[in-house]
Amino acid sequence: MKVLDFIVCSNEPLNDQNHLIKVVPANNEPMPEMFPGQFVQILVKNSPNVFLRRPVSINNVDLANNELWLLVKRVGEGTEKICKSSTGDIMNLIFPLGNSFTIPEEKCTTLLIGGGVGTAPMLFLGKKLSEKGYNVNFLLGGRTASDILQITDFEKYGNVYCTTEDGSFGEIGFVTDHTILQNNKFDFIYTCGPKPMMVAVAKYAVSKGIECEASLENLMACGFGACLCCIEKTVRGNICTCTEGPVFNIKELTWLD
Amino acid sequence: MKVLDFIVCSNEPLNDQNHLIKVVPANNEPMPEMFPGQFVQILVKNSPNVFLRRPVSINNVDLANNELWLLVKRVGEGTEKICKSSTGDIMNLIFPLGNSFTIPEEKCTTLLIGGGVGTAPMLFLGKKLSEKGYNVNFLLGGRTASDILQITDFEKYGNVYCTTEDGSFGEIGFVTDHTILQNNKFDFIYTCGPKPMMVAVAKYAVSKGIECEASLENLMACGFGACLCCIEKTVRGNICTCTEGPVFNIKELTWLD
Amino acid sequence: MAGLEVQIGDLKFKNPVTTASGTFGYGTEYKDFIDLGALGGIFVKGTTLEPRQGNDYPRMAETPSGMLNAVGLQNKGVDYFINHLYPEIKDYDTNIIVNVSGSTIEDYVTTAEKLADLDKMPAIELNISCPNVKEGGMSFGVSCESAAKVTRAVRDVFPKTLIVKLSPNVTSISEIALAVEGAGADSVSLVNTFLGMAIDIESKKPKLSTITGGLSGPCIKPIAVRMVWEVYNTVKIPIIGMGGISNWQDAIEFILAGSTAIQVGTYNFIDPTASVKIIEGIEEYLDRHRITSVTDLVGQMRI
């Protein structure tokens, strides 16, 4: 873990709410190794109402350019300010934080399900899995076509399936309605997105006996295990999402109880 | 008094600390009449530490362009943010606030003494006095040459005399050391600047029996008479600087007691 | 369109949004900015029996999300108010309520008696919680006995709506509320400012001439909301809630916690139109949530 100033090298709006922000370390030193599922804590400056840092997943690590990618959705003042950053701005990060998704021992068929901005960590995960020779399938869900982000990036690393609630892109309905869930066989499912979606995915995985990991977005104060605010009630008791998560095997969670 | 959004149409650094910021009403409606000595209360956005507005004098009103000029010195976070505003930014002002300098009934010889950023209201005052046909003399003081601001603007409206503490521009010393105070005769003195300077000017004026008004910069919360925080102890008791000032006849003040 | 009327004691308010004493002068200071008649009420500057010069300068220090003040109840006294200020403001189309302070019980009683005679003065707010005066003031508000005593004494001479303003600088604000309810208050308003201080580290001097002063603004909101909630669960009389309200969201929060009406204080300095924006925001919220009367929201936090 480090506290480090980065420089914003680009900030691209992907739709009316989501921005892809690429940053490089200000001192240009090589970044430490990072793993899919890990996140950063962003310091939000210039805001009268934002006091705490904001947690954001690692969307991609571009080693060639020493770039870190962040996919950020505007939901409140913190993410609003982050989405307003301009090229050249300094962004202070604590990183890398949290555990990471499990890479199964055996090369196998994986399904990465992301809903909304929950697709963010799936890109980095898919990339790593594909580099290691796994069969990678992405299932991305949104309300409407414009919610499906970074599709050309995803296509580099695996098959991409989509659902939209209004049917404007991919199949109509929720991710768990997609036909590949009926037609294809998967060995490992990863999911990140709104809780109802993740619960539905978890139910599916349990019903099929498939290993499944979910990435949680609990409210955090510190992000590195010091405050005990971000706990998730698990079969092992209250556990910190920021250090022992954000990735949990769904068997650990008490969601389906 | 109004609360109104303005648009920053230019922000020119005059030296390493002072900025001349010109703003126009966002709706471009004509501004109400304003008088020299009055001030505005600037809302500082995007700052975690600035809660209250910041009072700044009216430096000039350019009726032709419907522009209001503000001369701002960076001293803390509030003025720092104000000095960072860019062309096109919205600046919310409450204005015009406070009383104003007295224009003597008879056309006479006036001396306007400003120290540091205290020269700000003197420009607008000098302009008005000169328009009305008064003999206008400016005496501007600073630590060093670069502290003397807007000199070409001042020259439009009267004779300009300067002092610098290091002698790099004008006469060496404080404003009260300037030879015109010995050599010339004035009927009315106006002053604004650091308190020690104003006290020295007041002493001079009293010793010579010259009418003298000083513009005060007491700490303010509201700026329009609602909080009673900005009081000055006067011969009439505690009086609000923001409504019954910021301009006081030095006879009202208890500085020389 | 949702109903905004609320009632405190015998007094009807056209809406729950009022302005806090000491932050809104006598209303006139704001008449350039807003239509005063749009407000539920105006709590005018703290008034004492005798004129007071208040404390020395400096009286103000900015703090994180708030400010300290040490005004010390500067005012020209109740007689001046009655003869010079009241005539100017009595015909505003809103409830004008005087905030009454004193150093002794007799002060409070005499001031209240004088105000009781005014036609258009339907209520007073008894300030037993001002931290900025040496004698009386807050000391009445920090013990149940003295709070009840001064309330009872004023109750005996003041037949109109009596609101008692509580100090947050206590171990249990609900006990004090209960005591003043028992002593005949029609309503409690809370909170007054928190006792705080700030030091200029370069001069090493306190930033206020009085060393300590009253903290107000958004910084105190979480504590104020908690106090409203505690008092709501303790007393039956209506609560007027305040402390850091700067927008309609804050106002709704105070109403959900148990406030029948709210006061906007320090934020008036930053946005003199805040109070009317809050009225509009409450109305839209009620409509969006299909709540027909704001009174149906009071204390309705879901637990």
Added chain:
Amino acid sequence: MAGLEVQIGDLKFKNPVTTASGTFGYGTEYKDFIDLGALGGIFVKGTTLEPRQGNDYPRMAETPSGMLNAVGLQNKGVDYFINHLYPEIKDYDTNIIVNVSGSTIEDYVTTAEKLADLDKMPAIELNISCPNVKEGGMSFGVSCESAAKVTRAVRDVFPKTLIVKLSPNVTSISEIALAVEGAGADSVSLVNTFLGMAIDIESKKPKLSTITGGLSGPCIKPIAVRMVWEVYNTVKIPIIGMGGISNWQDAIEFILAGSTAIQVGTYNFIDPTASVKIIEGIEEYLDRHRITSVTDLVGQMRI
């Protein structure tokens, strides 16, 4: 170079900057960010006799210039601490002080006794002020009698430096300080968090699972500084001040108000390196003001 050493009870601190309990874990959480040996001391997480799961999620809400927490003393109990955590941290080159909580006096006493046996544990901080537990916790800290009682009971079994951490949720914190001084405390630390709450107005639910929680951060600083000043003028034992400290300027303010040492709490979350920056800042300030020892600054506000 100015001397930074301070002393609390029998215990020497290499500098006055320590970290607040519950915000710094067991120190290990910060070892990637700073050299823990640079700190004057580390107050580790609140420890209880039995393990505690703490409160339900959500435990946190952001507020203007601060946050509310409702962690509820989640910890694995004193035995786990002694057997598993202490061995890992005991050799840090700084003072490690355990913050001790309990629901009954026996809890406090037994926990303190166990800790007294540890070689490298020179002091404990008695937390009689946690607002986030149903029983005990804060209730000990809000009356002079119970505060004195628990202090005396622990004093009898704990021969090392005993620091008692006070609650700010009281009418007179200096009376409580006086009571615990009389009961044998070597030092008081203040303040713990203020009881507050926040409501999500759309769901109408409280933002914390426990409804109310503890407010910390810069928002509370003016009240905390005032309390330090009051206590400084009341007791003779040294004060460890805290509440919203986020930079060296804040630290100097607390020292001028009467703190011999200070604790950095919530701000560690925003800048995990804040504490070491504060040490440097204090040193520069002392040099600039030609003060040879930080102890010469304690309580030296000019009035």
